[in-house]
Amino acid sequence: MNFGIGGVVSLVLYLGALLAVAEIARRAKRDTLPSDHFLADRSLGAFVLFLTLYATAYSGNSMLGYPGRAYRDGYSFIMATGFMMSIIVMFHVIVPRLRPIAVEHAFVTPGDYLRLRFAGPWARPLRLIVAVLMSLALANFLLAQLKAMGDVASVVTYGRVSYPAGVIGLAAVILIYETRGGMRAVAWTDAAQGIAMLLGLAALLGWLPSEAGGFTEITRAVAERRTSAVSVPTSTVCINWFSTIALMGLASVLYPQAIQRIFAAKSGRALKRSFSGMTFMPLVTTLVVTLIGVAAIARFDIANAVDTDEVVPMLLRDRGSAGGFSTSAALLIFLGALSADHVDRRLVPALIGVVAVSRSARTRGSG
């Protein structure tokens, strides 16, 4: 990829902007309560809430992992558009019930709900188990995101920043700015990064079919290269397809970072409006990265399954080498993917889940 000095400058400017946002967010703090830091004083309106939900749901995994999976599976990975949408459907089950209780009892973490709902000798071990399970589930995303950050930093700077330096450096910057700025810094940067990611994806989606002569030509080329990528899936795949939709819908609504945003909303009305918008986002994100992955079948021959995660970097390498606007569009996607799922977005809620356990244990001990 030939981003070179431009990539280094963009990365430095981007990191500087993150730190500046953190400082502004720190000064915007109204008090030292946990709810002010972790929930932005429950002040997120519909627009910022929508964008922070978007940037939380669509991460480095979506930008780099999903196209790789679509490259391997072919068109049957259209199921991803369905399962990402099912998450917003399943929020109907918990949001209308959890929101009023969360407001009334001033919840900050998922652990607060467990403390309210369960009492008795098993309550504390239960909270601990939940915190550990949430941490384990989030560790998967954390590792994927660290890998994505190292990859992206290395690619954008044309190797001037090494993979390990990218992982450590970016994790450190993110840890600093989110520790100082809290949820306000997260939400504000999410808004900008969500827009950057959308613009970058739109540019890539516009470029791919125009270069290949349209989607029909892409599908024909994919069929010539690998028939199984376009053929009707087997009954086993169909069963997996449907069960994945159900499983993702049921499981993903319990991610602590998603629950946090239910607590952080300014009002129930803001939540409703955000979720109404979010239901369309798989069509402009998951579908797009799926089509990008499928289109890559006709362009690249990647033998190693692990290397399929490089599909988007390889496409952007082609596009970035064109220079000018193309480079800018590629950079937008990279920076969106880099930042759309910050380290602490996954890590901090898990950690504060543990904190909530110890806090409630202290409360119980003192009361």
Add this chain to the structure above:
Amino acid sequence: MSSRRQRRTVHSVCMVLIALLYVVSVPWCREQEAPLRIWLGMPDWVAVALLCYVGVAIVNAVAWVVTDVPDTVDESENSEPPQ
């Protein structure tokens, strides 16, 4: 019928529609060996799935519009936390 009850009815209908669209989106009954037919630039079974998901998005948005997300607990309805 009260406005609240009407909204709940619409919400329930939306949920049923969404479930049906998800079932239809999966190509359960298509022959695996069928020749490639392209529709909307993609294999026809993919286009059907995509249209179903567009439908899910629209119906789900309607469902959110008619959903009540209160900021206070409705004591008359349920004073207990969700089970």
